[in-house]
Amino acid sequence: MFTRKFDRRTILKGAGIGALGLSTGLSSILPARAAGLTIGILYVGPRDDFGWNQAHAVAAAALKQVPDVTVIEEENVPETISVAQSMESMINLDGASLIFATSFGYYKPFVLDMAAKFPDVKFRHAAPLWTEGDPANAGSYFGYLDQAHYVDGIAAGLSTTTNKLGFVAAKPIGTVLRNINSFAIGVKKVNPAATVQVIFTGEWSMPVREAEAANALIDAGCDVLTCHVDGPKVVIETAEGRGVKTCGHNASQAPLAPKGFITGAEYKWETIYKDYAAKVAAGEDLPNFIGGGFDKDFVQSTPYGAGASPEAIAAADAAREEVKAGKPIFVGPVKKQDGTDLVAAGASLDNYDPALDQTDYLIEGVVGSIT
Amino acid sequence: MADTAAPANGFALAETIDRFRRSSEFVVIPVLALIASGLLFSIFLLLVGKSPVEFFSLVWRGGFGTAFSWQNTLVRASPLILTALCVAIPARLGMTVIGGEGALVLGGFAAAAIAIPMTSWASPFVVMPVMFLAAAIAGAFWIGAVGWLRHYRGINETISSLLLFYIAVSILNFFVEGALRDPSDPNKPSTAPIGAENMIGPIPGTSVHWGLAAGIVACILVWILMNRTTFGFAARVTGGNVRAAQGQGLPVGRLVVISCALAGACAGLAGYFEVAAIHGKANASLIAGYGFTGILVSFLARHNPLAIVPVAILLGGIAASGGLVQRRMDLPDATVLVLQGLMFVVLLVSETMYGRLAIFKPKGA
Numbered sequence: 001m002f003t004r005k006f007d008r009r010t011i012l013k014g015a016g017i018g019a020l021g022l023s024t025g026l027s028s029i030l031p032a033r034a035a036g037l038t039i040g041i042l043y044v045g046p047r048d049d050f051g052w053n054q055a056h057a058v059a060a061a062a063l064k065q066v067p068d069v070t071v072i073e074e075e076n077v078p079e080t081i082s083v084a085q086s087m088e089s090m091i092n093l094d095g096a097s098l099i100f101a102t103s104f105g106y107y108k109p110f111v112l113d114m115a116a117k118f119p120d121v122k123f124r125h126a127a128p129l130w131t132e133g134d135p136a137n138a139g140s141y142f143g144y145l146d147q148a149h150y151v152d153g154i155a156a157g158l159s160t161t162t163n164k165l166g167f168v169a170a171k172p173i174g175t176v177l178r179n180i181n182s183f184a185i186g187v188k189k190v191n192p193a194a195t196v197q198v199i200f201t202g203e204w205s206m207p208v209r210e211a212e213a214a215n216a217l218i219d220a221g222c223d224v225l226t227c228h229v230d231g232p233k234v235v236i237e238t239a240e241g242r243g244v245k246t247c248g249h250n251a252s253q254a255p256l257a258p259k260g261f262i263t264g265a266e267y268k269w270e271t272i273y274k275d276y277a278a279k280v281a282a283g284e285d286l287p288n289f290i291g292g293g294f295d296k297d298f299v300q301s302t303p304y305g306a307g308a309s310p311e312a313i314a315a316a317d318a319a320r321e322e323v324k325a326g327k328p329i330f331v332g333p334v335k336k337q338d339g340t341d342l343v344a345a346g347a348s349l350d351n352y353d354p355a356l357d358q359t360d361y362l363i364e365g366v367v368g369s370i371t
Numbered sequence: 372m373a374d375t376a377a378p379a380n381g382f383a384l385a386e387t388i389d390r391f392r393r394s395s396e397f398v399v400i401p402v403l404a405l406i407a408s409g410l411l412f413s414i415f416l417l418l419v420g421k422s423p424v425e426f427f428s429l430v431w432r433g434g435f436g437t438a439f440s441w442q443n444t445l446v447r448a449s450p451l452i453l454t455a456l457c458v459a460i461p462a463r464l465g466m467t468v469i470g471g472e473g474a475l476v477l478g479g480f481a482a483a484a485i486a487i488p489m490t491s492w493a494s495p496f497v498v499m500p501v502m503f504l505a506a507a508i509a510g511a512f513w514i515g516a517v518g519w520l521r522h523y524r525g526i527n528e529t530i531s532s533l534l535l536f537y538i539a540v541s542i543l544n545f546f547v548e549g550a551l552r553d554p555s556d557p558n559k560p561s562t563a564p565i566g567a568e569n570m571i572g573p574i575p576g577t578s579v580h581w582g583l584a585a586g587i588v589a590c591i592l593v594w595i596l597m598n599r600t601t602f603g604f605a606a607r608v609t610g611g612n613v614r615a616a617q618g619q620g621l622p623v624g625r626l627v628v629i630s631c632a633l634a635g636a637c638a639g640l641a642g643y644f645e646v647a648a649i650h651g652k653a654n655a656s657l658i659a660g661y662g663f664t665g666i667l668v669s670f671l672a673r674h675n676p677l678a679i680v681p682v683a684i685l686l687g688g689i690a691a692s693g694g695l696v697q698r699r700m701d702l703p704d705a706t707v708l709v710l711q712g713l714m715f716v717v718l719l720v721s722e723t724m725y726g727r728l729a730i731f732k733p734k735g736a
Binding site: 040073078086089090171173202 | 432433437439440443446447544548559560578645649650651654656659660690691694695697698703704705
C-alpha cells in the first residue's frame with residue numbers, strides 16, 4: 001500500500017516538474033515582434049462578411065504589403081470592455097503604436113479611455129466622431145458613402161422596368177438615412193416616375209429579417225434592390241435567387257450575383273490606411289479628422305456586373321465624375337417626406353454640408369417610415 | 372519511514388487517505404476532463420495545421436503570463452461570476468435557468484433609467500446605491516417571474532427564461548431607441564450618460580472594476596446560504612425530490628421564487644456593473660453574451676458557488692488570450708469557441724464518471 005502511494009506521488013512530482021519545465025521552455029520560444037510600425041486593427045464582426053468588416057479587412061491586406069509595416073488583426077470584438085482590453089493587449093503584448101478601431105461604438109468610452117491611458121499610441125476611429133477637446137492622439141476618419149449610393153441610384157433608376165426600387169436598411173439613424181436619400185435622389189434624377197421603398201430591419205445584422213425584407217420588397221414589385229446593413233450578403237443573394245437586379249454596399253458583392261449585379265457603393269479604406277502608415281513612417285503628425293468621398297478616393301463604385309446596361313454605365317460614370325469634381329447631389333427642389341423644403345428650388349447643399357450629418361428624415365419619393 | 376511506522380499510525384494514515392480519496396474526486400475528475408478537452412483540441416489544431424504548443428503557450432501568455440494579462444483576464448471574468456450565479460442558484464433546486472442575459476440587460480437598463488432623472492439633483496452617494504438596488508430588483512423580478520411561472524403555472528423554466536430574454540432585449544430597445552434616447556448621438560441609440568461622478572472606478576492599483584469583488588463576495592454569500600443555513604438545506608431537499616420536500620411541509624413555492632429572484636438579482640448586478648463601471652449609459656452593448664457564457668461557467672463549476680470563481684477566471688483567461696491567438700496564429704475568432712465547446716462536452720461526459728472509478732473509493736481499514 002505504501003509502495004503504491006509513493007509511486008503515485010513520484011508520478012505526480014514528475015508530472016509537475018515536467019509541466020513546469022515545459023511551460024518555461026515554451027515561454028522562451030515566443031516570437032518577438034518585427035521592427036518598424038505595428039498597426040492593430042479591430043473589427044466588430046467577421047472579416048469575410050461581404051460588408052463593413054470586409055471593406056476594412058481588404059484595406060488591411062493592402063496595408064500588409066507596405067514594407068516595415070506589421071498589421072495585427074482581431075475580429076468579432078464586441079462593443080464592450082473587450083475592445084479596450086484588446087487594444088491594450090495589442091499595445092502591451094504586440095507593441096502596436098497605431099490602432100484602427102473600426103466599429104462605431106468603440107469610440108466612446110473605449111478609444112477615448114485608451115487614448116488618455118497611452119499618450120504615445122495613436123488611435124484612429126472609423127466614424128466622424130472626434131471633436132475638439134478629445135485626446136490629441138485620437139482621431140477619426142470617414143468615407144462619405146452616400147456619394148457612391150447616389151451613383152448607384154443613377155444606375156438603378158435606369159435599370160428598373162416597374163419603377164419600384166427596394167432598399168433594405170438597418171437602423172433609421174443619420175448615416176443610413178443619408179444613404180437612402182442620396183440613392184433616391186440619383187434614382188429620381190434619371191427616372192422621376194420611380195419610387196424607392198424602404199424597409200428597416202432594426203438591427204445591423206439580422207439575416208432572417210433581411211431576407212424577409214428583401215422578399216417583401218420583391219413581392220411588392222421592386223425589381224432593383226440595394227441595402228445598408230452590415231453584411232449585404234443575404235439581401236443580394238435573395239434578390240439574385242429571385243431574378244432581381246442589385247446594387248451593393250460596403251464591400252464588393254459582385255461574386256454573389258453573377259447575373260443581376262449592377263454596381264455597388266464601396267469604401268476604399270486602403271487610401272486612408274496607407275496614407276496614415278506613410279505619415280507615421282515619415283515622422284509626420286496624423287490629422288485628427290479626415291473625411292472624403294470620390295474626390296479623395298475614400299469611396300469607390302464596384303466594377304459593373306452583368307446587370308448593368310450600357311446606358312446605366314454611361315450615366316453612372318458621368319455622375320461619378322461630376323461628384324468627384326464637387327458638383328452637389330442635393331440640388332433643389334428637394335422636399336422631405338412631410339412636404340417641407342429640404343433644399344429650395346435653385347439652391348443646393350454641398351456634399352460635405354454639416355447639416356447632412358444630422359439627417360433625421362427621408363425625402364419625398366421614398367416610401368417607408370422611420371418610426 | 373514507512374518501515375518504521377507503527378501499525379496504529381498506519382491505520383490513521385489509511386483513514387486520511389480514504390477521506391482524501393473521496394474529496395479529491397471532485398477536483399481530479401474536472402481537472403482530468405479539462406486536460407482531455409485540451410488534448411482533443413490539440414488534435415483539432417493539428418488537423419488544421421497549427422501547433423498546439425504555440426496555441427497553449429499563447430493562451431498562457433495572453434491570459435496569465437503578465438500582470439496586464441491577469442487584469443485582462445479578471446476584467447473578462449467579472450461579469451461571468453455574477454451571471455454564473457444566476458444559473459447555479461436555481462440549479463440547486465433542480466432548475467435549469469438559461470435566461471440570465473435578460474436579467475443582466477434589464478438590470479443594466481434599470482440602473483441607467485433610474486439614475487438619469489436623479490443626476491441633476493442627487494449626490495452620487497444617493498444615486499449609486501439606488502442604481503445598485505434598481506438593477507438587483509429588476510433582475511430579481513425578471514427571474515423571480517420565471518420561478519413563479521414554474522411553480523404556480525407549471526411552465527418550463529428553461530423555455531420561459533430564454534423567451535423572456537428576447538422580451539428584455541425588446542424592452543431595452545424600445546426605450547433606448549424611443550423615450551429615453553439621448554438625442555445628442557444620432558448614430559448609436561443610447562440613454563443619456565449617467566455622469567462620471569456616478570460611475571464606480573476601478574479597484575485601486577488595477578484596471579479591474581469592482582464587479583469582480585462583488586462577484587466573489589456574492590459567491591461566498593451564496594455558498595454560505597446554500598450550505599450552512601436551513602434555507603439552503605430546504606432548497607437542496609427541494610432540488611433532490613420536490614414531492615418529498617412537499618411531503619415534509621417545506622414551502623416549495625416560496626423557495627423556488629426566492630431562489631430564482633436571488634439568481635436574477637446577481638445577473639441584474641452584472642448589468643449594473645456594465646453600466647456603472649464601463650459604459651456609463653445603457654445601450655445595445657449590454658447584450659454581449661455574458662449571460663450565456665455564465666451558463667457554461669456554472670456547469671463547469673458543477674453549480675458550486677465557490678468553484679465558479681476559478682472557472683470564471685479560467686474562461687476569462689481563454690477569452691483574454693483569444694485576441695493574441697488570432698493575431699499571432701492567424702486563426703479565426705471561432706477557434707476559442709471550439710475550445711470552450713469541447714470543454715463543455717467533455718465535462719458533461721465526465722459527470723458520468725463520479726462514483727465509478729475505484730481509485731476514489733474508500734478502501735476501508
